[in-house]
Amino acid sequence: MAAKIETETLTGDINIPSIQPGATAHYKSNPAKEDHNKFLGFPGARVENWREAAVEHMGELLGKYKSLRVFMDICVRCGSCADKCHYYIGTRDPNNMPVARQELMRKVYRKYFTPAGKLLPDSLTGASELTEAVMTEWYSYFHQCSQCRRCSVYCPYGIDTAEVSMAAREIMDHVGIGQKYCNEILGKVLKVGNNLGIEPHALKNTLEFVEEDVKEVTGADVRYPMDEKGADVLLVAPSADFFSTPHIEGFTGYGKVFHEAGVSWTVSSYASEFANFGMFIGNYDTMKKVAQRIRDAALDLGVKRIVVGECGHAWRVGYSFWNTLIGPFDFLDPKYPAPQHICEFTLDLIRRDGLKLDKSANDEFTVTFHDSCNVARGSRMGDMPGGQFEVPREIIKAVCNKYVEMDQNTIREFTYCCGGGGGLLTDELMDLRVKGVLPRANALKEVMDRHGVNTMAMICAICKAQFTKVLPNYGIPMETVASLHQLVSNAVVLGGKIGV
Amino acid sequence: MAFDLNGVTYETDEDGYLVNLDQWNKDVAQYLATQEGLDMTDAHWEVVDFLREYYDEYKIAPMIRILTKAIGQKLGKEKGNTKYLYDLYPGGPAKQACKIAGLPKPTGCV
Amino acid sequence: MGGLSALSILFAAMFYAAAAALFFGFLSKIYQFAATPSPLKIPTAPAPTTALGAAGRVAGEVLFFTSLFKGNKWTWLGGYVFHVALALVLLRHLRYFLQPTPKLVELAGPPGVWAGIIMTAALVYLWIRRKAVDRAAYISLLADYFALGLIALIGVTGLVMKFVIRTDVAAVKSFIIGLVTFSPVEMPADPMFMLHLLLVMALMVYFPFSKLLHAGGVFFSPTRAQVDDCRERRHVNPWA
Structure with missing residues (x-):
């Protein structure tokens, strides 16, 4: 194990330090093979x-x-x-x-x-x-x-x-x-269909596990289908949703929302990745190739809509770039935005009173929301500028009783990055990642101390992986990190109002 | 990078993961665990065994939840959680345990 | 140009050269900015969803420095005061270019003098800021001090002519009018004016080859000028 990384003590304030030239000149990500x-x-x-x-x-x-x-x-x-x-x-x-x-x-x-x-x-x-x-x-x-x-x-x-x-x-x-981290992963997504390299039969096994797990806990038959032709919705999630915690809790939530909406949906084993590291390396053709798999899968499966999961930079690519890269989406149902964010889908259902929610299921949590950088400053949700801030907050407030905002200068368009985005979520840069989380950790610490916040919800796979890994360095437990749809998942009363 | 053990050379990547997965054996696991500062107990081996079994079939490490559930079924419900796994493998069940089990390093947003 | 002194001819020639450098240099950069394609939609969100909204956003940056205001109030104060004062000074200087002097330019006369003082003071403030704040000192290049110093010297020489060694403004005006109507006349034999004009010409030449291009470039910044209608209207990348 590497030596413990030295960290500053969290004060709850964000201080601007004086310069220290060359402090991180020795940081070097592993070169690509x-x-x-x-x-x-x-x-x-x-x-x-x-x-x-x-x-x-x-x-x-x-x-x-x-x-x-x-x-x-x-x-x-x-x-x-x-x-x-x-x-x-x-x-x-x-x-x-x-x-x-x-x-x-x-x-x-x-x-x-x-x-x-x-x-x-x-x-x-x-x-x-x-x-x-x-x-x-x-x-x-x-x-x-x-x-x-x-x-x-x-x-x-x-x-x-x-x-x-x-x-x-x-x-x-x-x-x-x-750089190895990005380029190796791009190879995997282009060969196997996702960044982790999960092959179809493994993905199938994972989805079946989720299905059984939900059945065990709730008694309900919520489906988590793969490669089902003719489904209404193609769901494209970051592949970390099929691997990590708390990612999977969010993914479980998407399925419950679709179930309650009465909408048929499917995951594609060919395009089982929403993340698109082509953006990180600034290579237009690679970014297009990664995105193209999703268009091809949607056409192949004959879906009417594309809904995407909780992944920050990918939502920027999906919202801002897809139409240019792989549009036009004239083969999809024009009634719905293409692509549609799972938060837009869920909120729409909540607003139409299509979800039966039991807020008290989240009563053990006092929740704050971390705006993920690429969602906040590189995309939108809904019809209005700033919808990317309001849509997730409205969902959280609909499924939780206790919600607290962090400092104004650290949320919405002023949000701080988790410190692991942009292709830096790799172990050899752990020092940088631990230091880079400092402003967010301080803002979080402040609401933890002052308001008893114990949960920070978010809609980005990188944020979730980064925070669970680095926040413990500052004495903040990894359980603080939550998927937004994990809170939805907790609150949904299954079978409440199917298909409303 | 590489290390020698019992007269055999084992190549590893920058992060210390075995390059040739077929070379793995219990001595190698023991060696890698020592490098990580871990004392391998039966509980540690349970995790390693499950990871290898799963990898054999699926060519990928299992989702953490699948691992926790399997461990819970084997060692008792109170051990079927992430915290227990992190107690065993402070470097993370996905990364540290995979390394010792001779699985490739998981890539992506993990 | 018969009968003009060699010095007048030299200054007239230099003035035309500087004006040409500014005009064509700036124009070619603006053309380059305009002609370079935008492959993707990259407005910094939240962004306006209409062209009018995006125009308003850019206007806010140009007229009020809205983003700088969010970023640093002290830098905003110095920068904003400088630019407004500069605008007033330039407006006042139109009196030397236009015959007869328009009413608005006449009105800008007295505040224009104050503006000259304030502008120069703001430049000194901005210079000190670059030296005093460790982050600003680290990023400041010679070019940054050069631009501040050059404009400050232009301000000082102008103020000297106003308050210390009064220049013959009528002679200056006829010289300038002569230049802009392409019928040069003898330039006033006033060293301070010559120095002032030399510095201004240096600035004109420097402008299109330097960071002063921000004056035109801000209108082409995709993160500010683009409309957020990514899903509604397909943006086509011209080179892909």
């Missing part, structure tokens, strides 16, 4: 002319992404973002200030793509060649960004570091410098 890279169409190992190839690819991306093009030019380094990143707050490393992270790329941009950078000495322009040392910085610090977009909320020009870190990772992959 040759076959991981090659499978995705990247060079197996770093190519010989990597500098030229990287600069050339950067030029290509500048021509393809307005975001990158504009963001490289217009930052004034005002520092509004500087103290907003959870990794800066947790690690104190100034390169974890969003603006400084962007500057790692911008200094290279200036050298090769601006007249001043080409003509004048670097000491005047702040430009830098793409040296070995710069590449080392890139690999380290662009894998210390969870692409949570909190910085972009506070930027006067909306500069989004996520776009920059995605581009940086795409450039690195392009020259054969891949």
Whole structure:
């Protein structure tokens, strides 16, 4: 076992630390293996002319992404973002200030793509060649960004570091410098259908287990079907829902909601993954390929709707990108949004009085809600801007009696990342992950102490895995972490109003 | 990375998981457990045995809930929970126990 | 241009060169920003669901610096005061470019002088902020101090002409009008004015090659300008 990671004591306040240059320069995610890279169409190992190839690819991306093009030019380094990143707050490393992270790329941009950078000495322009040392910085610090977009909320020009870190990772992959965690997983989802590599017969076994378990506990015959042609709904959940706790408790809840709605549904063994790490590595084609499996499965099964489970970044991909990547969804029933979030589905049913709920089933819990970063700042639910905040809260309040909000500066669009998003949920970055959770842990600690909160509900598989793993480092028990649909699952009275 | 045990070389990945799963035997498990600072008791072995049995059939580690339920059925209901598993394997039943059982490291949002 | 002194010819030539650099440099960057495709919808949520709403959001950034206000009140204060003062100063300076002077520009005269003082003070404040806050000091480049210093010097030379070594404004105006009507006349032999004009020309050239591009770029920032209608209307990626 690795040595226990040193943690700050939680005070309930979020303090902005003074800078400590180089504090996390040694963090390094494991590099991808040759076959991981090659499978995705990247060079197996770093190519010989990597500098030229990287600069050339950067030029290509500048021509393809307005975001990158504009963001490289217009930052004034005002520092509004500087103290907003959870990794800066947790690690104190100034390169974890969003603006400084962007500057790692911008200094290279200036050298090769601006007249001043080409003509004048670097000491005047702040430009830098793409040296070995710069590449080392890139690999380290662009894998210390969870692409949570909190910085972009506070930027006067909306500069989004996520776009920059995605581009940086795409450039690195392009020259054969891949990250193992993301690239290995992308291989699995493209070969097997999910990030964990669960094969169909194993998935079937898991679903049968859930079915039996629900039967045992409730006596009701709630179905958890797989590959059923002609079902109304294709449910696409993050595969962690088939593996981890509390993920599975949420998944169990989805099934109960469908059961009560009287809607036939199915999981697909071909597209048994909602997560799409193609976004994390900034590779458009890979992201499209991962998403394409879901379109193909929906067509193959002949469903009328696609409903998706609790997964933060995937909801961003699903809500914001799917229509572009794999749309149009003209083969689905136009009465329903495509895709539809399980929270939208559940709330709609609750509002139509289609669920019989026993709030007291959750009386042992005093609940708060953690807005997952990609849902909060990269998507929407319902018809109104901000529906992504209101829809989950309305559900929680319908199924629980005791609900408390965390500090205003740490929720909704100002929410802090769990510290494990963006392709960083890997063991070798545990130090970073433990430090990155600091602001959220403090905000949680405050409502635990002041209001007796003992449950933090959420709708993201990464958040759930990250929190259960790192919060115990701060003395917060892992049982605090809950799936939102776990609370729904607890409260649903089965057989109450089927098909209303 | 690799380690030698009883004259045989065992290759592992960066996180210490066996690369060649067929090489696993009880001595290897014992060795890996020691590396993790664990004292293997019968209860630990129960978990390892179940993981290997499940893996043989499904080529994947079982869902945690399946594992807890199986352990509960075998060792008594009071032990059929996540807390008990974490007491046995503080590094997590999915990751630490899989390592000792010679299963590949679970990937994804876990 | 017969009869003009060499110095006047030199300044006129430099002025046209600087104006061309600003105009074409800025325009080509704006064209580049506009022409680069947006493969995906990436507005920072919650985002407006209509084009009008998105326009309002960008207008809020441009007119009130709304996001900066959320981010840091002290930086917002310095930055906002500077930009409003700069706008007033520029409005006041239109008196040298327009004949006759429009009523609005005339009205901007007296507050424009105050604005010059406030603008320069704000720049000093922003400079000190960069030095005093450890995070800001870490991220500040020479270019950041250069931009602050250049504009501050322009402010100081302007204020010197107003309050210390009064310049012949009538001569300045006829020189400027001559330049903008492409019939240059003799420039006033006033060293302070020459310095002021030199610095302004330096700024004009610097503008399109620097972070000052934020002035045009903000309108093209996809996270602010895009409409959130991802599910309702299919956004097509032009290169995929």
